[in-house]
Amino acid sequence: MTLLRAEEIDKKFGGIHAVRNLNVSVDNGEIVGMIGPNGSGKTTFLNILSGIYRTDTGKVSFKNEDITKLPLHCIVEKGIARTFQNLRIFRNITVLENVLIGRHHLIKNSLLNVFFNPPLSRKIEKSAYLKAIEILELVNLEKQKNELARNLPYGKQRLLEIARALMAEPNLLLLDEPTAGMNPTEADALCDFLKELKAKNFALFVIEHNMKAIMSISDRIIVLNAGTKLKEGIPKDIQRDKQVQEIYLGKED
Amino acid sequence: MKKNKNIMAIILAVALSFLVPSIVKNYYWLGIFNLILMYSILGLSLNLIFGFTNLLSVGHAAFYGIGAYTTAILLTRYNFSFFPALILSGLVAVFFSLILSISTSRVRGDYFTVITIVFGEIFRLVMQNWVSFSNGAVGIVGIPAPQFFSWRIISEKDFYFLGLVIFWFTYITLNLLVNSKFGRAFIAIREDELAASAMGVHTVMYKILSFSIGVFYAGLAGSYYAVYNTAIAPSSFTLDESCLIIIMIVLGGIGNLTATIPGVIIMLVATEAFRPLYHYRLLMIGLIMVVLLVRYPYGILGIFNKITSMRKKYIYRKV
Numbered sequence: 001m002t003l004l005r006a007e008e009i010d011k012k013f014g015g016i017h018a019v020r021n022l023n024v025s026v027d028n029g030e031i032v033g034m035i036g037p038n039g040s041g042k043t044t045f046l047n048i049l050s051g052i053y054r055t056d057t058g059k060v061s062f063k064n065e066d067i068t069k070l071p072l073h074c075i076v077e078k079g080i081a082r083t084f085q086n087l088r089i090f091r092n093i094t095v096l097e098n099v100l101i102g103r104h105h106l107i108k109n110s111l112l113n114v115f116f117n118p119p120l121s122r123k124i125e126k127s128a129y130l131k132a133i134e135i136l137e138l139v140n141l142e143k144q145k146n147e148l149a150r151n152l153p154y155g156k157q158r159l160l161e162i163a164r165a166l167m168a169e170p171n172l173l174l175l176d177e178p179t180a181g182m183n184p185t186e187a188d189a190l191c192d193f194l195k196e197l198k199a200k201n202f203a204l205f206v207i208e209h210n211m212k213a214i215m216s217i218s219d220r221i222i223v224l225n226a227g228t229k230l231k232e233g234i235p236k237d238i239q240r241d242k243q244v245q246e247i248y249l250g251k252e253d
Numbered sequence: 254m255k256k257n258k259n260i261m262a263i264i265l266a267v268a269l270s271f272l273v274p275s276i277v278k279n280y281y282w283l284g285i286f287n288l289i290l291m292y293s294i295l296g297l298s299l300n301l302i303f304g305f306t307n308l309l310s311v312g313h314a315a316f317y318g319i320g321a322y323t324t325a326i327l328l329t330r331y332n333f334s335f336f337p338a339l340i341l342s343g344l345v346a347v348f349f350s351l352i353l354s355i356s357t358s359r360v361r362g363d364y365f366t367v368i369t370i371v372f373g374e375i376f377r378l379v380m381q382n383w384v385s386f387s388n389g390a391v392g393i394v395g396i397p398a399p400q401f402f403s404w405r406i407i408s409e410k411d412f413y414f415l416g417l418v419i420f421w422f423t424y425i426t427l428n429l430l431v432n433s434k435f436g437r438a439f440i441a442i443r444e445d446e447l448a449a450s451a452m453g454v455h456t457v458m459y460k461i462l463s464f465s466i467g468v469f470y471a472g473l474a475g476s477y478y479a480v481y482n483t484a485i486a487p488s489s490f491t492l493d494e495s496c497l498i499i500i501m502i503v504l505g506g507i508g509n510l511t512a513t514i515p516g517v518i519i520m521l522v523a524t525e526a527f528r529p530l531y532h533y534r535l536l537m538i539g540l541i542m543v544v545l546l547v548r549y550p551y552g553i554l555g556i557f558n559k560i561t562s563m564r565k566k567y568i569y570r571k572v
Contacts, residue, residue: 050451076453088451090444092508100434101441105453107434111462114433115426121433128434168453 001028003203004049004080004172008058011044018044020227021058026172031194031204033214033235036224037247042207043085045224046174049205050082051075062172077105081165082174085207089161091150095141098149098160099132102167132167139163139193155186162193172203179210191217215239223247263425270417274410283409287481289514289521290416291474294423296501296513298470301427303499304508305436306463307443311495312353312369315376316346316468318490320475322380325393325485335399335406339419339476346472347465354464358457373495380487392486399480412481419477423470427510430466439463443508504545506554515553 004026011019019041026032034042047053049060051072059068062078070078081102090098107128113121136142139159144152149160158178165173178194179187191213194204198217208214214221215235223231223238225247231238238244246252277283299313320342327333327341357368380387387393398407399415406415430436438459441449450456479485497520505516523541527534549555 052447052451072450073453073455076451082451084448084451088445088448090441090448092444093440097437097440101437101449101454102452104434104438104441109434111430111435114429114435118429121429125433164452 002026003028003030004060004062004205006045006049006058006060009045009048009055009060010057011041011048011053011055018227019048019055022224022227022229024222024229026203026205028171028203029198029201030219031198031206031217033218033221034205034207034224035209035211035214035221035238036230040224041227042224043176046082046176046205046207050080050174076168076170079169079171080174081168081170081172083158083161083165083176083178085176085180087157087161089149089157089164091148093149094146095136095149095152095160096129096132096145099135099163099167100128102164103128103131104168106167106169135163135166138166155182158182159190159193166197170202172205173197175204175206175208177207177209179208179213187213267421270421271414274413280409283413285521285525287409287412287416289517290413290420291477291481292498292501292517292521293514294420294470294474294477295498296505296517297423297427297510298467298474299498300502300505300507300510300513301431301439302464302467304502304506305431305439305443306460308460308464309366309499310369310464310467311366311492311499312371312373312376313471313498314490314492314494315373316350316471317475317478317494318376318380318485318487319346319349320472321479321485321490322387322393322475323472324476324479325396328396328399328480329393335480336401339473342476342479343469343472346468346475350465350468351461354461358461370492370495373490373492377487377490380490387487390487392484392488393479394484396479396483396485398483406480416477416481419473423473424510427470431510435459435462440508500542504542504552506552509554512552512554512557519553 002025006022006024009019009022009024022045024032024045034045036042044053048055051067051070051074055068059066061067062080065078067075067078090101107124109121109124113124133142133145136145139162141156141160141163144156149157152160158181162173162175162178179190182190187210194206194217198204206214206217218235221233221235221238222229223244230247231241231244273286274283277286295313295317299310302308302310323342323345324335324338327338328335353369353372357365360368381390383389398405400406404411406412431439438449438454441452441454442456442459446456478489501516501520502513503516504519505514506512519541520538523538524534527537530537546552549559551558
């Protein structure tokens with residue numbers, strides 16, 4: 001079943017045509033990778049999907065529902081969560097609190113409960129706390145749960161951001177260069193983790209520069225160049241493709 | 254387990270605070286305690302707005318003033334009893350805060366701060382010049398003593414108890430708030446607005462919420478001030494007053510409710526202690542602030558954190 005369908009996405013910033021007439025779909029439980037040279041519009045496209053930018057034309061639908069015009073904070077309620085290329089964790093609070101914020105829209109607490117019925121409010125918060133511990137165990141961060149997020153090593157901060165996104169219980173996870181700044185061992189571990197997520201029926205849309213990683217995890221890869229889709233196919237075909245090699249390595253004489 | 258410990262600590266602190274008047278008999282010192290309570294309420298409420306949500310409001314004195322004027326006018330002209338006037342003072346302050354925060358919901362950072370300064374000045378100037386309503390620069394005098402059934406609140410000691418009740422109400426409810434999903438949403442906005450929004454926090458709404466909740470308590474503090482002082486004038490609600498509250502919470506520790514209280518105590522006790530120095534008093538207070546903040550940029554909270562981390566290191570070394 002098609003989970004996400006983006007049709008005829010187009011985005012201009014002044015004179016720069018960042019994304020041109022792009023069609024992308026993601027199925028349930030599928031990992032779709034997106035690669036392309038710097039400035040080819042990958043992050044712009046992801047920002048459109050997650051509601052930070054609005055597309056000039058076309059539409060984005062998720063679970064057969066039009067989400068093109070939804071404001072940013074409503075997207076996560078529909079079941080799309082994301083991470084950022086240049087890490088946007090909440091640096092000055094603990095790992096645990098970071099993850100709890102990811103669950104914001106699922107905690108059904110009200111101001112009336114907080115002020116007039118503290119026991120009930122605490123019970124509701126407690127269930128979120130249990131879920132947070134569960135997710136932290138999944139990414140092996142439960143021992144550092146009371147550490148300030150800024151004190152974590154870089155690779156763990158990346159994991160923390162993914163954990164925060166997972167707390168929202170999304171159907172689709174948008175990851176913007178998840179292995180950036182990781183060493184090969186950490187990157188391999190992350191790939192294994194992403195495959196595990198796929199096995200749990202999460203759909204993933206991953207932007208990545210690490211070819212080894214993206215080739216090993218993706219079911220399907222989309223190659224972007226100057227805002228247009230150059231190729232789409234299974235990793236093997238993409239690796240052999242002449243055009244793709246050209247944009248990355250230059251033309252053979 | 255840890256939660257229970259915290260609750261026990263609060264119950265103990267509440268019990269001890271009610272014993273203060275039986276130890277401190279001197280009315281001068283009790284008066285200082287009353288000021289500490291009032292500024293603590295103001296500091297706690299501004300800490301929610303500034304320390305948690307990162308909305309630097311320099312118009313806090315205006316909301317405190319709105320609360321004071323509401324109580325003064327209701328008590329002197331409309332024969333209200335104190336308790337409804339207290340709640341109404343908070344609500345009227347919230348009403349004005351909503352006008353301010355909704356109309357500035359698209360304004361960010363420094364520009365918001367400038368607008369709050371302007372709002373504070375507008376309030377003060379209107380109160381000074383609208384003589385028929387606020388009695389101008391003279392202000393409103395002869396605010397009657399509040400009464401609860403047979404308890405007439407008139408002495409310093411009575412006001413201490415009244416202030417204490419409002420203070421603990423503020424402290425406990427704000428702690429409940431910041432430990433819920435609402436408090437975490439405020440912190441997320443402080444840390445990274447875009448990421449907060451991407452995690453489903455309606456940032457505009459939560460900023461308005463934080464601002465109006467904080468202002469409600471400022472209104473309560475204003476109401477308390479009006480009945481305690483029995484007279485109010487526009488000159489009590491100046492920009493200096495707003496700045497004083499900001500200084501107190503910065504000195505205590507931004508983003509930590511409990512740390513507000515030592516900050517308030519240091520500022521008020523220093524003000525009293527250096528009174529014999531007349532004009533040089535401000536110089537001394539400035540000196541203390543500079544020394545403290547250079548040494549501990551995170552305020553008094555920083556000192557505590559340093560001690561706990563030192564203790565941790567010591568324990569690790571032992572192990």
